[in-house]
Amino acid sequence: MQKDQGSSAPSTPTNGRVRHRRRSNEFPVEMSRTNGNHLLANDHNKYRSMWIRACSSLWMLGGFLLILYLGHLYIWAMVVIIQIFMARELFNLLRKAHEDKRLPGFRILNWHFYFTAMLFVYGRIFSHGLVNTVTSDKFFYRLVSRLIKYQMVICYFLYIAGFMWFILTLKKKMYKYQFGQFAWTHMILIVVFTQSAFTVANIFEGIFWFLLPASLIAVNDVAAYFFGFFFGKTPLIKLSPKKTWEGFIGASVATMISAFVLANVFGHFQWLTCPRKDLSTGWLHCDPDPLFKPEYYPLPVWISQRLSWKEIAILPVQWHALWLGLFASIIAPFGGFFASGFKRAFKIKDFGDSIPGHGGFTDRMDCQMVMAVFAYIYHQSFVVPQDYTVEMIINEILSSLTLEEQQILYTKLGQILQERMLGLY
Amino acid sequence: MQRENNTALSSAATSRLRHRKQSNEVIPDPSKANGGNLLVDDHNKYKSMWIRAYSTVWMIGGFALIVYMGHLYITAMVVVIQIFMAKELLNLLRKAHEDRSLPGFRLLNWHFFFTAMLFVYGRLLSQPLVNSVTSDKFLYQFVSSHIKYHMAICYFFYIAGFMWFILTLKKKMYKYQFGQYAWTHMILIVVFTQSSFTVANIFEGIFWFLLPASLIIINDIFAYIIGFFFGRTPLIKLSPKKTWEGFIGASVTTIISAFALANVLGRFQWLTCPRKDLSTGWLQCDPGPLFRPEYYTLPGWIHQWFLWKEISILPVQWHALCLGLFASIIAPFGGFFASGFKRAFKIKDFGDSIPGHGGITDRMDCQMVMAVFAYIYHQSFVVREGISVEIILDQILTNLTFEEQQTLLIKLGQILQERLGHS
Numbered sequence: 001m002q003k004d005q006g007s008s009a010p011s012t013p014t015n016g017r018v019r020h021r022r023r024s025n026e027f028p029v030e031m032s033r034t035n036g037n038h039l040l041a042n043d044h045n046k047y048r049s050m051w052i053r054a055c056s057s058l059w060m061l062g063g064f065l066l067i068l069y070l071g072h073l074y075i076w077a078m079v080v081i082i083q084i085f086m087a088r089e090l091f092n093l094l095r096k097a098h099e100d101k102r103l104p105g106f107r108i109l110n111w112h113f114y115f116t117a118m119l120f121v122y123g124r125i126f127s128h129g130l131v132n133t134v135t136s137d138k139f140f141y142r143l144v145s146r147l148i149k150y151q152m153v154i155c156y157f158l159y160i161a162g163f164m165w166f167i168l169t170l171k172k173k174m175y176k177y178q179f180g181q182f183a184w185t186h187m188i189l190i191v192v193f194t195q196s197a198f199t200v201a202n203i204f205e206g207i208f209w210f211l212l213p214a215s216l217i218a219v220n221d222v223a224a225y226f227f228g229f230f231f232g233k234t235p236l237i238k239l240s241p242k243k244t245w246e247g248f249i250g251a252s253v254a255t256m257i258s259a260f261v262l263a264n265v266f267g268h269f270q271w272l273t274c275p276r277k278d279l280s281t282g283w284l285h286c287d288p289d290p291l292f293k294p295e296y297y298p299l300p301v302w303i304s305q306r307l308s309w310k311e312i313a314i315l316p317v318q319w320h321a322l323w324l325g326l327f328a329s330i331i332a333p334f335g336g337f338f339a340s341g342f343k344r345a346f347k348i349k350d351f352g353d354s355i356p357g358h359g360g361f362t363d364r365m366d367c368q369m370v371m372a373v374f375a376y377i378y379h380q381s382f383v384v385p386q387d388y389t390v391e392m393i394i395n396e397i398l399s400s401l402t403l404e405e406q407q408i409l410y411t412k413l414g415q416i417l418q419e420r421m422l423g424l425y
Numbered sequence: 426m427q428r429e430n431n432t433a434l435s436s437a438a439t440s441r442l443r444h445r446k447q448s449n450e451v452i453p454d455p456s457k458a459n460g461g462n463l464l465v466d467d468h469n470k471y472k473s474m475w476i477r478a479y480s481t482v483w484m485i486g487g488f489a490l491i492v493y494m495g496h497l498y499i500t501a502m503v504v505v506i507q508i509f510m511a512k513e514l515l516n517l518l519r520k521a522h523e524d525r526s527l528p529g530f531r532l533l534n535w536h537f538f539f540t541a542m543l544f545v546y547g548r549l550l551s552q553p554l555v556n557s558v559t560s561d562k563f564l565y566q567f568v569s570s571h572i573k574y575h576m577a578i579c580y581f582f583y584i585a586g587f588m589w590f591i592l593t594l595k596k597k598m599y600k601y602q603f604g605q606y607a608w609t610h611m612i613l614i615v616v617f618t619q620s621s622f623t624v625a626n627i628f629e630g631i632f633w634f635l636l637p638a639s640l641i642i643i644n645d646i647f648a649y650i651i652g653f654f655f656g657r658t659p660l661i662k663l664s665p666k667k668t669w670e671g672f673i674g675a676s677v678t679t680i681i682s683a684f685a686l687a688n689v690l691g692r693f694q695w696l697t698c699p700r701k702d703l704s705t706g707w708l709q710c711d712p713g714p715l716f717r718p719e720y721y722t723l724p725g726w727i728h729q730w731f732l733w734k735e736i737s738i739l740p741v742q743w744h745a746l747c748l749g750l751f752a753s754i755i756a757p758f759g760g761f762f763a764s765g766f767k768r769a770f771k772i773k774d775f776g777d778s779i780p781g782h783g784g785i786t787d788r789m790d791c792q793m794v795m796a797v798f799a800y801i802y803h804q805s806f807v808v809r810e811g812i813s814v815e816i817i818l819d820q821i822l823t824n825l826t827f828e829e830q831q832t833l834l835i836k837l838g839q840i841l842q843e844r845l846g847h848s
Contacts, residue, residue: 150805152805153806160798163758164755164758167761172662175766176770179766183608183611184607186614187607187610187611190610238596239594331584331588334591338591341594342603345600345602345603346600346603374580377576377580378577381574381576393817393821396817397837403841405814408814409818410834412818413818413830413833414834416818416822417831417834420827
């Protein structure tokens with residue numbers, strides 16, 4: 001840590017230990033000096049700061065495990081809360097207090113767009129889930145399905161209303177500021193909602209696909225910190241002067257190994273591997289995907305003689321986890337570099353101060369965001385079996401047709417397929 | 426017109442042939458207040474109107490030719506317009522001085538443009554592409570396997586660009602580079618959203634592209650003409666030449682012409698049939714209930730005057746009224762946004778591709794807002810009405826393989842059994 005921070009840093013984290021959230025042990029960004037003197041291996045206060053960080057990480061980990069235990073909906077709620085805090089931090093970031101005094105109601109416009117984005121993104125994700133949840137109340141069910149049908153139009157009109165409101169409140173001499181804020185709002189919402197939409201989609205495919213990538217990022221950060229702590233000598237990149245090549249490479253190896261191991265551990269829990277098709281919160285049972293069924297490989301003779309293990313059980317998902325680990329160690333740190341570069345460009349120290357001693361939520365979530373998007377795309381491209389189109393058409397059938405029409409469709413399709421089969425043979 | 430635009434008039438006359446899609450929107454005047462510059466008070470207005478009318482005729486002719494040639498050519502035209510718009514907008518906020526110290530930065534913009542193009546058109550055209558190559562088994566498998574990994578491919582291109590951006594960050598240029606990066610993203614999102622919706626509309630039937638575009642043009646032309654003759658009260662400070670009389674007159678005209686135009690356009694199968702693949706030949710189809718005329722008997726007094734017993738109305742005309750309402754009331758806000766943007770950044774026009782009228786973005790600003798609305802309206806209100814057992818059955822039989830159809834049947838059976846068990 002820098003010397004001018006040394007006096008203030010230890011006191012605030014102890015007061016705020018209980019309030020620490022998801023945090024990685026990423027080095028704080030140095031604003032004014034170059035490398036050399038400030039590598040962590042040379043710092044005398046480092047042991048105290050490490051202890052404080054370790055304490056907060058444990059608290060955070062505990063809280064996170066509790067929410068995991070509670071289930072999919074609660075994890076989603078946690079994601080939404082983190083998202084609101086991130087958006088608030090980022091909205092406040094480039095605002096100038098002087099101009100804002102002359103533009104009443106401009107902040108509300110930001111939250112209007114936020115609400116519209118929320119409705120759009122989560123409406124789409126949950127429209128499938130809501131369709132599958134059979135409710136006893138007929139009126140409510142019809143109201144909800146009607147809203148889902150017109151969800152896109154509703155969101156579009158809310159957006160257009162915000163757009164028109166923006167144009168009608170343009171004030172002379174404030175045009176540039178207002179347009180800048182408008183663009184900034186759009187960029188923030190896109191970044192925040194893309195990653196959270198993908199995160200939530202992953203959660204409902206099975207908590208495994210949310211937990212494993214998030215853990216890998218945390219493991220990567222912790223391992224990079226420790227390797228840099230003990231061995232760090234060569235600086236990695238000018239943007240983040242405290243990162244070192246030793247830390248980077250050591251963390252990459254550690255991440256890949258732990259990806260392989262963690263996938264095995266997580267893959268044994270049905271709570272984590274089963275997809276959730278509706279919005280209930282009860283216990284989950286499902287027929288485990290072939291990815292999570294162990295395959296047995298006989299070990300070479302010299303290992304079995306020494307350790308008396310004849311064969312080793314590997315879940316096929318562990319090979320996928322290796323790819324996730326590779327991405328988490330090589331490419332996800334670029335999210336952190338981007339955030340560091342951004343802070344230097346706009347001469348800000350941290351994105352916010354929600355987490356005392358560690359900046360704001362965005363500071364902690366930067367690598368997670370890049371990883372969440374990759375995890376979703378990887379899952380959709382390489383893990384999901386390709387009856388995606390079948391799912392789409394089934395959803396369309398369930399949402400657009402009445403029960404009688406669905407039955408008619410079923411019988412007709414059955415007849416046609418039977419005719420085809422008879423015709424083929 | 427302003428005196429400084431007289432030179433623009435002569436250059437407009439020489440380059441008449443090069444005018445593209447052009448609306449007769451009045452040029453906003455950033456430097457003076459209202460009052461003195463309304464078109465009604467201008468003496469050179471007749472000459473400028475003649476030149477604009479001439480160019481508009483050429484443009485409409487070219488456009489009609491492309492519509493005649495078909496869906497693929499219209500898509501190609503949209504893509505070309507899009508490339509020009511992106512080029513204008515990307516050049517707009519660039520500063521030449523900084524750019525000299527950043528070699529390769531322009532290339533990054535085009536990398537992101539290419540990635541966006543691959544992503545958007547890959548998604549849009551994947552289904553028609555698959556339908557086009559079903560005859561050749563090898564090509565079909567090749568195309569299908571690439572479509573499966575399409576999202577992953579585009580994502581890796583994007584991540585490559587992202588990493589390239591971070592590795593080329595230069596000290597003291599950070600703010601400029603981040604600004605350019607954000608600007609690139611905003612441009613690509615705006616340009617590609619509207620063009621992807623436009624192309625999606627085209628493949629649903631040229632009608633759903635032609636009608637909204639025509640309504641915007643009609644709205645602009647009539648706002649100009651009515652403002653020309655009757656304009657007195659200024660409309661909005663952002664665009665001092667627009668008037669309330671022009672606005673209201675154009676709204677009425679647009680709604681009426683929406684109703685009439687939908688009737689005229691709805692009678693051509695070339696315009697109303699959807700295109701399921703990428704062929705360019707003639708289209709035959711069952712137009713669907715929206716385009717079948719319904720006959721309403723007229724009240725007695727009209728019958729006595731005009732000798733028309735009944736009037737045939739296509740149900741799509743009612744939808745066209747909603748499109749016309751949007752085109753006249755809300756789409757002009759796209760123009761206001763562009764005007765405000767130009768004032769904010771103190772630029773006169775987005776570019777100079779179209780001499781005398783600025784760049785392509787100047788002409789496309791209202792069209793963009795309309796294209797998005799037309800797509801959303803179509804998806805929500807038009808397609809929904811048409812969904813029936815036959816249509817979904819048809820979708821299943823054409824889009825899925827035999828094994829997928831069987832899978833669907835089994836899954837559907839399970840879900841129906843559960844539902845019947847619950848109720």
